[in-house]
Amino acid sequence: MSLAPLGPRDPLVLEGFVPYPEDLAAHYRSAGYWTDQTMAEPLFESAARLPDKTAIVAGETRRTYGELTGRILRIAAGLSDLGVRRGDRVVVHLPNIPEFVEFVYACWEIGAVPVFAPAAHRRTEIEHFVRVAEASAYVTVSRHDGADLAALAAELKEAWPVLRHTIVLDPQGGGEALERLLASEPLPHERRAVASDVALLQLSGGTTGQPKMIPHTHETYLHSVRQSIPLCGISESTVQLIAVPVCHSMSARSPGFLGVLAVGGTVVLAPNGSPDSVFPLIEEHRITQSSVVPPIVLAWLNSSLKERYDLSSLESLHVGGARLSAEAARRVRPELDVVLQQGFGMAEGLVNYNPLDVDEERSLTCQGRPISPGDELLVLDDEGNEVPRGTPGHLLTRGPTTIRGYFRAPEQNARSFTEDGFYRTGDIVQQDELGYLSVVGRSKDQINRGGEKVAPEEVENFILGHPAVYDASVVGVEDRLLGERVKAYVILRQDAGKVNLGVIRGYLRERGLAAYKLPDALEIVTEFPQTAIGKVSKRLQRAQA
Numbered sequence: 408m409s410l411a412p413l414g415p416r417d418p419l420v421l422e423g424f425v426p427y428p429e430d431l432a433a434h435y436r437s438a439g440y441w442t443d444q445t446m447a448e449p450l451f452e453s454a455a456r457l458p459d460k461t462a463i464v465a466g467e468t469r470r471t472y473g474e475l476t477g478r479i480l481r482i483a484a485g486l487s488d489l490g491v492r493r494g495d496r497v498v499v500h501l502p503n504i505p506e507f508v509e510f511v512y513a514c515w516e517i518g519a520v521p522v523f524a525p526a527a528h529r530r531t532e533i534e535h536f537v538r539v540a541e542a543s544a545y546v547t548v549s550r551h552d553g554a555d556l557a558a559l560a561a562e563l564k565e566a567w568p569v570l571r572h573t574i575v576l577d578p579q580g581g582g583e584a585l586e587r588l589l590a591s592e593p594l595p596h597e598r599r600a601v602a603s604d605v606a607l608l609q610l611s612g613g614t615t616g617q618p619k620m621i622p623h624t625h626e627t628y629l630h631s632v633r634q635s636i637p638l639c640g641i642s643e644s645t646v647q648l649i650a651v652p653v654c655h656s657m658s659a660r661s662p663g664f665l666g667v668l669a670v671g672g673t674v675v676l677a678p679n680g681s682p683d684s685v686f687p688l689i690e691e692h693r694i695t696q697s698s699v700v701p702p703i704v705l706a707w708l709n710s711s712l713k714e715r716y717d718l719s720s721l722e723s724l725h726v727g728g729a730r731l732s733a734e735a736a737r738r739v740r741p742e743l744d745v746v747l748q749q750g751f752g753m754a755e756g757l758v759n760y761n762p763l764d765v766d767e768e769r770s771l772t773c774q775g776r777p778i779s780p781g782d783e784l785l786v787l788d789d790e791g792n793e794v795p796r797g798t799p800g801h802l803l804t805r806g807p808t809t810i811r812g813y814f815r816a817p818e819q820n821a822r823s824f825t826e827d828g829f830y831r832t833g834d835i836v837q838q839d840e841l842g843y844l845s846v847v848g849r850s851k852d853q854i855n856r857g858g859e860k861v862a863p864e865e866v867e868n869f870i871l872g873h874p875a876v877y878d879a880s881v882v883g884v885e886d887r888l889l890g891e892r893v894k895a896y897v898i899l900r901q902d903a904g905k906v907n908l909g910v911i912r913g914y915l916r917e918r919g920l921a922a923y924k925l926p927d928a929l930e931i932v933t934e935f936p937q938t939a940i941g942k943v944s945k946r947l948q949r950a951q952a
């Protein structure tokens with residue numbers, strides 16, 4: 408085995424990571440927000456205590472803590488034998504299957520840095536991560552939702568010499584490539600990284616260009632996980648259903664599989680959140696907790712199937728990622744007989760939850776308070792002055808779970824962070840007298856499609872590539888189920904052939920853009936409405952829709 412021996416080691420230096428100022432880092436450590444633990448350790452503590460307890464279930468697969476950690480140590484050994492080292496980036500592009508959990512922990516075991524790539528992402532996004540993060544390995548399934556990801560893996564390996572290894576699993580997980588890794592002698596479980604090392608790269612929908620990478624360290628991410636556990640009522644008896652993509656913050660750390668596995672609970676993975684796929688799982692596994700986005704809540708509320716299954720084990724439903732209407736919120740407790748826990752957070756760091764026992768009114772209308780005592784919040788007017796409590800303003804934040812900059816994105820960082828390190832969230836919030844936040848709007852040019860974030864500019868750039876298109880403007884328009892959906896206004900060139908929604912969607916799909924970013928609606932126009940200073944008025948376009 409060619410790993411560096413254990414012992415004191417220097418923090419990892421990863422070019423393109425924006426560090427925390429020394430004094431603030433020292434404060435976060437002395438206050439106990441940051442500890443010296445690395446991401447893999449809480450799971451291994453649970454496994455030492457409860458080796459025979461079920462850790463994870465997906466379809467017919469059920470793994471105990473002992474089996475799960477055993478597989479992680481074999482995969483870690485296999486990756487290490489391939490030459491994956493501490494600090495190396497590994498794009499983990501998997502759907503909701505246990506292998507996602509296994510590969511990310513295997514990376515942490517050897518100090519490598521998994522990139523949490525949503526399964527919906529396609530060539531455009533994945534290639535961007537490989538290029539910018541200089542990933543040395545790519546893990547995926549051969550097919551997903553009709554896409555040939557084995558072909559993508561081969562294409563990327565050919566195009567990017569930095570990408571030395573592609574590991575392609577069967578569509579539902581498993582397969583020869585995994586068996587080869589599992590054939591390795593397991594590594595002994597040891598701490599092979601320093602807690603201040605970058606632990607993972609998560610993705611931001613962003614507002615411009617391509618998705619930005621969010622570098623979390625072991626310290627920042629574990630602090631968020633640890634704070635979430637009591638606030639979400641997670642314990643050894645928790646049986647958690649993961650029904651949104653497993654790489655999303657909500658599935659990973661809020662409280663996520665990381666929270667549940669840290670305390671010895673059980674995680675059940677569902678392929679999606681539709682009632683016909685999750686209600687039988689709630690009944691069969693006696694699910695107690697789940698974290699979902701508002702469209703899933705609406706689908707559950709509106710499904711007649713809820714009478715056919717026994718959902719009585721479900722104690723709390725955590726909802727975030729996008730605005731839950733007060734009307735839907737009001738229906739949750741009476742119709743599903745669960746405690747509604749609203750949350751508002753961002754992959755960049757800050758997370759807010761309502762406590763489970765918050766008063767009725769706040770449970771319906773507020774999205775929580777910061778989970779860390781170290782979180783600093785500013786709510787500012789357009790001129791940058793703090794607004795009084797109760798007045799809406801722009802939310803800025805910094806703290807022990809919030810990054811100081813996107814990975815390798817200096818221009819974006821100059822826009823998104825203040826000089827003293829506050830992240831401009833782009834959200835308009837108001838804070839009540841007890842500090843509870845309500846999200847009342849957004850100043851960033853971003854579409855929130857049922858929790859999936861879409862940067863209009865990215866979609867516009869792709870549409871502009873179509874030879875028949877002269878100009879394009881993409882906006883979010885109201886949608887009853889998703890909150891917002893993607894609408895494209897397009898001006899065609901003279902003599903353009905037939906262009907309609909199907910043509911543009913087909914074109915963008917072929918260019919390798921994730922399906923959730925494709926326009927849901929298209930309108931051909933001859934001009935765009937303008938603002939007083941002659942810019943395209945997206946406000947008017949949204950209003951027209």
Ligand code: AMP
Pocket residue numbers: 611612656726727728729730731749750751752753754755774832833834846849855858860
């Ligand atoms: P993500 O990084 O994908 O989790 O997206 C974070 C963004 O989602 C936030 O900055 C908000 O714009 C939005 N968001 C998250 N939770 C909520 C919520 N409860 N209500 C309204 N918007 C939300």
